[in-house]
Amino acid sequence: MTDFTGKIVLVTAAGAGIGAATAEGFARRGARVMLSDINAEGGEAMAEKLRSTGHDVRFLRADATVEDDVETLVRKTVEAFGGLDVAANIVGDAHRDASGPDLHQQSLESWEHTQAVSLRSVFLSMKHEIAYMIDHDGGVICNVTSLAALLYVAASGAAYAAAKAGVVRLTKFAAVSYADRDIRVNCIAPGVTPTDAYDKAGKEMGQMVIDHLLPFQPIKRTIATSEQADAIAWLCSDEAAMVTGHVLPVDGGWTAR
Template identity: 85%
Template sequence: MSNYQGKVVLVTAAGAGIGSATAEGFARRGARVMLSDINAAAGEATTERLREEGFDVRFLRADATEEADVEALVRKTVETFGALHVAANVVGDAHRDASGPEFHQQSLESWEHTQAVSLRSVFLSMKHEIAYMIDHGGGAICNVTSLAALLYVGASGAAYAAAKAGVVRLTKFASVSYADRGVRVNCIAPGVTPTEAYNKAGAEMGQMVIDHLLPFQPIKRVIATSEQADAIAWLCSADAGMVTGHVLPVDGGWTAR
């Protein structure tokens, strides 16, 4: 397990799912962690649970699609902990887009919502994280994309696939642009990882989505959020010091087909 003693980590969408597991994973590795989420109740609950275990964590509510919120989040992280070494940008939402109308029937409102939550949030987060890092010795960033960015996934709609493909390109662009200034940028592409998002349309619908996707995954079991968090922690660690611009599928072999 990578050691993050003395490191400061910022995690978005940390109230639940992969974000919550990521915040916990960094905390258990010794990091001081700033958690953020648009859902204050969920974020505060996760933070309180980790603080009860003795971890040095804080929470700040922020809407990652709003630049003022993101700028304030990075500033508050530095003010609270004195630095920012690592960021995990986990925000994303397919709910309004997934399993909905066909591409030619999709509303502009749905398209723009998905682009904002799944792509604009990553752009804004990286913009302000990198601005700090390049003036303070560098750092490491991991974004969360999707298999829908790499191949056709019928349960994901066009807007989500396009937004997550944008995350891949932003990751690669930033990785080259800032490599000589000490900032590494990678992303993971999760396979079938049940989170609260799967159940937004109801537990039965969430299970139907899992049942539909799992046959495409050679390792025929769902992936734990902690396994995605482990991949993020590795990519941001010194053990991956020469890894940048990489898209790591944590997908049970799906993309190897």
């Protein structure tokens, strides 16, 4: 297991799902971790779980679509731990209009909400993380995109696909722009990974989505959130020192079809 002892890590959307697994994974590897989530109850519960097992973590509620919140989050992370070495930007939402995912049925409200949560959040997080890292010996950032950014996934909806494609381009743009500042930027594209997002429309509907998507994945099982977290940890480790601007599908072979 890659050792992150002495590293300071910021994880957004850390209250549940891939974000919670990522925060736990970094903590188990020795990092000091700032957890953040818009859901204060879930985020603090996760932080308390990690503290109870001896890990050095803190929680700060923040809305990653609001610039003041993001600026405060980065600043408070530095104040709490003395720096920022690694950031995992995991905020995202497949929210769409109740009329369905078809482009011609997409409401403007739904489109703008999805762009804000799945794309603006990554832009704001990277903006403030990079601003700190530039003047403090660099760092590493890992974002979370989606297979919908790489290929057609009807269940994702048009707004989500467009937003997550934007995350890919932001990742690659930043990777090239800041490579000479010793800042690496990558992202993962998860395959079928059950999280609380699948349950937002009810467990039955969430299971229907999983059952629909799983046949596209050559390895015919769902992917654990901890497996996504392991991929994030590797991309942020010294073992991946020459990996930047990369989109890593953690998808059971889906994109290889």
